[in-house]
Amino acid sequence: MGVITTAALSKSYGQVHALADLTVDVGEGVTGLVGANGAGKSTLIKILLGLLSPTSGSATVLGHDIAREGDQIRQVVGYMPEHECLPPDVRCIDFVVHMGRMSGLPPAAARERAADVLRHVGLAEERYRLMGGYSTGMKQRAKLAQALVHDPALVLLDEPTNGLDPAARDDMLGLVQRIGGDFGIPVLVTSHLMGELERISDHVVVLDGGRLLRSEATDTFLADTGVVLVEVHAADGDDDAAQRALGEALAAAGLSCRPHGALVAIDPIAGEGVDPALAHDRLRDLVRDTAADLGVGLVRIQPQRGHLEDVFREEVAS
Template identity: 70%
Template structure:
């Protein structure tokens, strides 16, 4: 779907993308990075809206440097920022943009009705967008990205400004696009947990550089340790941690009153449980620890990216 080789974008005094080599295939691909990591710049280059300084990029087999118009006719794009006309209904907007993408009027109206229903705006589609909530505006932006039945959609921070409930709904929609609709998705976010939940593949950027690109499951593999949380006294984690060390287990603080314990054998969890009981502590959590996307940023020294 997307392939870049040595892609570079430089502004005066700033390198937005630094020799980026990325391949994006079918399914849902998450593009994660702190604000300023180069996510939006990459999307604009892929759409042929901004020229690269160096390197190459192809979208659906088309060169972004020469075939921008063709790419934009095949790709759906949901911008990050609020850009919707306040005095136009979602129905009229989506129909209009469907026509701009090459659909005849009748087909554009039919497609607009379908996609607005899919994104949950069937009842509100004739209201002026200016009266919409933030969540409804994000759904309208998603609808216009889908109206022309694209092979690929680029979604730039689709959960931006949403409350937790609306964020969950939007993430479910994004996942459905990549699974039920069969449309490839490239979705950006600075919230790590979002991409772990919905992506088949994750691309991690930091300062315009590629930190890692791999299947989501590769980020979430087991670490060979347990995460333990106990309560019952103010220093419960310290008391249990010392008891675990005295019992011959490797244990260390893991932040937020958590203890990380290396798994020695199949009885390690039983030892943790029994020691907590002997000490009169309540065992709140005992689970196998997995790597997360945030570990890539921590190990790579990346900028501030929120885990949830």
């Protein structure tokens, strides 16, 4: 049984379907739950925590049924909400200790754990300040600390990089990766910024309009597509003309190619009995020789790899 398992899970508000027949398994490591705003990500998390009741279907979290064991789920799960939830007139250390006590820790253990997690998230020097004076990045770290203070068996993070600048976003993603990797705590993290999750997730679940599009290992989404990207440079500086000339020459040689921004995208040589490795070497040799014949500089030849945003667009379009 997975860490999280759902079966035909649905949530409707009248004619609006926030989730529709969602069946998915979430395992160990970091799982990215991605999709545009309104895709159903936050709704799913609230249902898993027992904060919302589904219209139909079922789900378990760490073996606990969401319909009957919401209290048990919330005792063993850490939750970082998307929206502002911190009392501005409370010191961070006191807030995190309080959340630890609410989760069942005795006073001494709660204070010790609070100090540990605040050091882990980078708030050791700022823990005695009132949270109303915190920056957005510090508030996000405080929310993460309260989700970790009771040593949960699973962490649910709803848009943890929301409102952060690029440097703070990178720091937060690094913390999330450490939770799932170094600490071995399963993480389900949501984001509408798909590129950032492909950097840290082991598995990706893609939602659109409350429906499951795909659920696969991240490496599968980002695998080599087989297409080769080529960049050329012209001695006279007219790189666009050099790109067109190379594309036309390769097409005349029987290759399938097309413009790809400032690059030329070339489909792999295919055919019955064609060895992929030999075909790949032959394609590269042909590109090299064609560029030399045209007198254009060959800047780079590289494989085209998938991206979550590309996969999402392709699935939605289909």
